[in-house]
Amino acid sequence: MEIRLLEYALAISKNRNFTKAAESLHIAQPSLSKQISKLENELGVQLFIRKHGNITPTPAGVRFLKKAKKIVLMRNDLIREMKEVNQGTSGELIIGSTAVTGGHVLPPLLQEYKQRYPNVQIKLVEESTKQLTSLTAKGEIDIAILALPIEDTYLTTKTMFTESLNIVLPTKITSWMPSHIQNLLTPSQIQHASTLSLESLSQCPFILLKQGFGFRNSVLELCAKSGFQPQIEFETSSIETAQSLVKNGLGVTIVPNMVVHQNSNTQLTYFKINSNPTRTLVFAYHHERYLSSPSRALMNVFDELNNQN
Incomplete structure (x- = not known):
């Protein structure tokens, strides 16, 4: 069995279509179909279900593709390793x-x-x-x-490395802030405050990263440990966007320490979380x-x- 046949099968699985797979492999579609039929005959099993142009692997095909991918990756890794020996x-x-x-x-x-x-x-x-x-x-x-x-x-x-997490609030007092947060942000108090509890923000609107980002899960877990589920006002894929929304008084967010060190925005106020969570x-x-x-x-x-x- 030639490795190129494994690559053909993997391309079909990825594209779910013989024509698109053939284009990605830079070969003719009839030739690809013929080679896959030849492979199936050699193995004695059907690898793909061909139905209305939609190609799906059979149970045997799923097993074959899983091992085929490992073989192709091992071949690629071996070539790469040998090149590195020389180059x-x-x-x-x-x-x-x-x-x-x-x-x-x-x-x-x-x-x-x-x-x-x-x-x-x-x-x-x-x-x-x-x-x-x-x-x-x-x-x-x-x-x-x-x-x-x-x-x-x-x-x-x-x-x-491991770093701490920080609460981000707007410098300007806004209507959604509880009284204890408003008091904390007054000029006379803000210079003396360095930490804040998550529980104190339980009634505030939160700005979080979208689903799929690990940091979002970390924030939700921290809030759960503090006994509340955050009121999510906005979701974004960018922490910089989240901070811009905070700057404009639209809610509160949490950021890793690396963001604090490289942000000198005077319209944002950073507080350590008193439970000292890290990532x-x-x-x-x-x-x-x-x-x-x-x-x-x-x-x-x-x-x-x-x-x-």
């Missing part, structure tokens, strides 16, 4: 991260990385936590920067796949920079 740290590195994490963690890291490894071509993938986890598990991302916990058992992790960022990668030299180099560069600070 050193070069080639392509696909890094996944959410927008807020990537925007704060990656720029200084990649600046140093590119100076050391100019022959590595870097591709950035910004998606939700759910999407990044899935893409990394599928082998479509080499290494992702995610927050614990990681639910996918195919992924292993290396700790980057831990990690490098995540597929534990059954070859960890490429560019991926290992990225983690090493981060460790060196982190030790200098």
